[in-house]
Structures are given as structure tokens and as C-alpha cells.
Amino acid sequence: MLLLSIILDFNVKWTPLIRWSPFPILFSCIKMRISSQQLLNLPYRVLLSLVNSTLNFIYPPYCIICNSQLAENERIICNNCWSHAPHVLQSFDAFNEIKTKLKDEIYFSTVISAWEFSPIIQTAIHLLKYQSYKVLANRIGFVMAEKLNNQSLLMDKTILIPVPLHKTRTRERGYNQSTLICQIIAAETGLNYSDKIIKRIRYTQSQTKLNAIERAKNVENAFKVIFPEQVRSKLVILVDDVITTGSTMNACAKELIKNGASDVFLLSAVKA
Numbered sequence: 001m002l003l004l005s006i007i008l009d010f011n012v013k014w015t016p017l018i019r020w021s022p023f024p025i026l027f028s029c030i031k032m033r034i035s036s037q038q039l040l041n042l043p044y045r046v047l048l049s050l051v052n053s054t055l056n057f058i059y060p061p062y063c064i065i066c067n068s069q070l071a072e073n074e075r076i077i078c079n080n081c082w083s084h085a086p087h088v089l090q091s092f093d094a095f096n097e098i099k100t101k102l103k104d105e106i107y108f109s110t111v112i113s114a115w116e117f118s119p120i121i122q123t124a125i126h127l128l129k130y131q132s133y134k135v136l137a138n139r140i141g142f143v144m145a146e147k148l149n150n151q152s153l154l155m156d157k158t159i160l161i162p163v164p165l166h167k168t169r170t171r172e173r174g175y176n177q178s179t180l181i182c183q184i185i186a187a188e189t190g191l192n193y194s195d196k197i198i199k200r201i202r203y204t205q206s207q208t209k210l211n212a213i214e215r216a217k218n219v220e221n222a223f224k225v226i227f228p229e230q231v232r233s234k235l236v237i238l239v240d241d242v243i244t245t246g247s248t249m250n251a252c253a254k255e256l257i258k259n260g261a262s263d264v265f266l267l268s269a270v271k272a
């Protein structure tokens with residue numbers, strides 16, 4: 001009882017202070033580290049669930065954007081914040097927009113993006129990519145899978161492929177965010193996916209400060225299809241987090257078409 005009253009007292013008095021201190025980040029780190037372990041034995045899972053429940057009790061999780069307390073089924077960003085991120089309504093418009101930006105021969109027939117660029121989705125992608133908030137891939141992948149539902153796709157003639165990172169960048173980051181998103185889309189749609197078919201063979205500088213022509217030049221011959229038989233006569237849905245001018249995805253699509261893919265769709269979380 002004494003312990004419980006101490007915890008309750010601590011919770012009431014100190015939670016507001018903890019919210020504005022480095023503690024949230026520390027707690028998140030501890031929680032993420034533990035969750036990422038691959039130890040799946042029962043005593044460990046019981047201990048993990050106890051630690052997580054205790055941490056949630058002492059320090060309830062808050063939305064990283066609006067700072068409101070998260071519900072049981074919410075992770076990192078609350079549903080209310082997600083609902084304020086505007087969706088892309090017409091994939092036909094996205095295709096025309098990218099086609100105009102590219103100023104180059106195009107190797108895809110469709111562009112599907114889930115969200116328009118907005119501060120909320122920009123934060124979500126940043127957290128997924130650079131802050132190891134991998135759980136955000138679930139929500140992002142789920143919404144992207146919904147966007148694919150309008151397309152009539154033949155399961156055995158379609159394959160999902162994430163835009164690959166160079167092995168050096170994968171090593172630096174520890175994962176490819178597009179692969180994480182792709183895995184969720186595959187699970188939601190039942191479509192096959194592979195992150196082994198196409199590789200990035202050249203380390204390229206960041207595209208952010210380059211114009212459309214420089215971007216196309218930067219990614220020229222950066223990709224190589226390793227298993228052409230797996231894309232031959234197939235519709236490839238190329239998956240990435242953000243599409244800006246489309247030059248990276250177009251360079252990938254070029255390699256896929258060259259190696260026998262019948263068509264390529266570009267599927268991105270965000271259209272910037």
C-alpha cells in the first residue's frame with residue numbers, strides 16, 4: 001500500500017514536470033530498446049509487459065505533436081493529429097504533376113500517394129526515418145494499402161518493391177524505412193513483396209538541395225536489378241516514403257522496365 005501511494009503521489013505531482021524534462025526521451029529510449037530485443041521467451045515477455053505497464057502508469061505516453069495523452073490503441077501520434085494530415089484525392093493529378101516535374105522520359109504509368117505534404121506527415125516521416133520510430137510504418141503502410149484497394153491488381157502478376165537504400169546508408173540507419181512500409185502493405189493487401197530484387201549500387205548524395213535535372217543525373221545508373229526473372233512480365237509497385245520530383249523512383253522504374261517488368265506504379269506515402 002505504501003509503495004502504491006508513493007507511486008500515485010509521484011504520478012500526480014511529477015508527471016507534469018516530467019513531460020517537460022529529458023525524462024520522456026529517456027523513458028522512450030528504454031522502452032524502445034527493450035521492445036526491439038528478439039528474446040521471445042515467456043519470462044522475458046512477462047517482465048517486458050510489467051516494465052511497460054509500470055512505465056505507462058508512471059509516465060503515460062503523450063502525442064509527440066499535440067502533447068495530448070495517447071489512447072490504448074494509439075502510438076506516438078494521436079488519431080486526432082493524423083486526421084488533420086490532408087490526403088491526396090486524385091492519383092491522376094499526382095501522375096501529371098510528377099510527369100511535369102521530371103522533364104525526362106518516364107518509365108511508370110501511375111502515381112499513387114497517400115498524403116499531401118503537411119507538417120504532420122513531415123514529422124511522422126522524419127521520426128520514422130531518422131529517430132527510429134519504426135512503429136509509425138504501421139499506420140503509414142496501412143493507409144497506403146487502402147489507396148491500393150481502388151486498383152484492380154492481379155495477385156500473381158504484381159509485386160511490391162521498396163526503393164532500396166545503398167548498403168552504407170542502411171548500415172548507418174539500421175533499416176530501410178521503405179522496406180518497413182512495404183512489409184505492412186504486403187500484409188494488408190496479400191501482395192508479394194521483395195527487397196532483394198533491385199539494389200542501389202552507387203552511393204548518391206542527398207537529393208534535397210538539387211533541382212530536377214541534377215536529381216536525375218545524381219541517380220543515373222544508381223540501381224541494378226539482381227533477379228530479373230522475378231519482375232519479368234509483372235506489374236511492379238515501387239514503394240517509397242516521399243516522392244518529390246520522382247527522379248529516384250523513375251531511375252528505379254527504368255531498370256525494372258529494362259529487365260522485363262510489364263509496368264511500374266509509383267506508390268509513396270507523401271507527395272512533396
Ligand SMILES: [Zn+2]
Binds near residue numbers: 078
Ligand atoms: Zn496529437
